[in-house]
Amino acid sequence: MTRRVVVTGLGLVTPVGQTVDTFWDNLLAGNSPIDTITRFDASAFSTRIAAEVRDFDPSDIIDRKDARRMDRFTQFAVVAAVRAIQDSGIDLAQEDPETIGVWIGSGIGGMETMEAQAVILREKGPDRVSPFFVPMLIANMAAGQTSITLGAKGPCGGPVSACATGTDAIGHAFRLVQRGEATIVVSGGTEASITPLGLAGFCSAKAMSTRNDEPKRASRPFDLDRDGFVMGEGSGVLILEELEHARTRGARIYAELVGYGATADAYHVVQPAPGGEGGARAMALAIRDAGVTPDEVGYINAHGTSTPFNDKFETMAIKQVFGDHAYRLAVSSTKSVTGHLMGAAGAIEGIAAALALHRGQLPPTINYENPDPECDLDYVPNQARSARVKVALSNSLGFGGHNATIALRAWEER
């Protein structure tokens, strides 16, 4: 029989909070952190707003020397991972390190490091490029540094599937625990790409909102007046644990992870396939993997980026999978509040879905003002809602045509 997997710890570094309670309270209240960019002068860019992590201090978790060798995306992940372990109550000294895995991905990796070193190469020549350039840049280093920090010696790595990265990481980690390759996997995503080069690239791709004068209203998934996503940064980490191990140590269980589905559109680098068919297949696979029926799903944390294309196609995909039930279940995009954390998005949204089940509350889609006839589902508009949901999905769709869905089930002994 396949081993069961539960979520027993959560760790966050996000623009809306760095503790589980702050994160959740801000999601429910719709307190948007989106504002004018402060990390650099963005006045020359067509989009000048983002969801920045402004109060990040890793010094109690990462020592000064180690911090200098880590890009911001890695620092986020290490801090979120340590917080997740703390939240889980796992005593690492009591565990066999070889049974603990780390599976944390990033969409891009060390963008800030890449930019800084490219300038040094150009201005000062190859002899001045830092010996730490490569180990700071590479996207696997979030997982590598986390394993070093925790002393975790099991499987270690992470996917790179753009904005589906966080969800894919959780999905792969789920399989590692199911198959018995690890007892505990520290899983999630991280991103720190709010840099001049990162911002410029997304500006040129015309993918982002230019509602610079109203930053808190800029991320408006499913609303008729949506005009693109808003970049965010941060990390989310979930502790996935084999059920019997969690039971034995009396762990608090947020939710059971019951399904994962991943597909490719095989269609276009940035546009979703017609009808959102790739996303629909990912949801259907996750539901089948979970061994539930579509009408048992009560909540979907949507990818919901606030781009005209994504929200329309994701809505079509949901209708394709659920039929009439699509109009009865609740769908919300927490990106309306957090902005789009890209490689970390699936991780913090997986956390949001787990908390929705655990706490019996559904976070809203804020800035939902003008209904779009093509987006006609229940998006939990503007106000959080109390609801006891049995099964929740979290969707992530990424550039490259990556589609990933996880299914979580409210924890009950069975």
Place this chain on the structure above:
Amino acid sequence: MEIERVRKLIADQLGMEVEEVTLEKRLIDDLEADSLDIVELMMTFEEEFNVEIPDEEVERLRTVGQVIEYIQAKLGE
């Protein structure tokens, strides 16, 4: 003058207090610099003092004091 600048650069790069960086300390064995730290340190000294430190010299520079003497000698040339 070079003495204080070198000590501060080493302290900054290795994440320690200047007081710990005394002349007799060995970079690798006492201050726990690894191979990448050594490369970065030498690069920083080259940049800061506008000198060149050939790779074959680097191996001989084991202590903070040896680094400072080497840089002072280079600057005196």
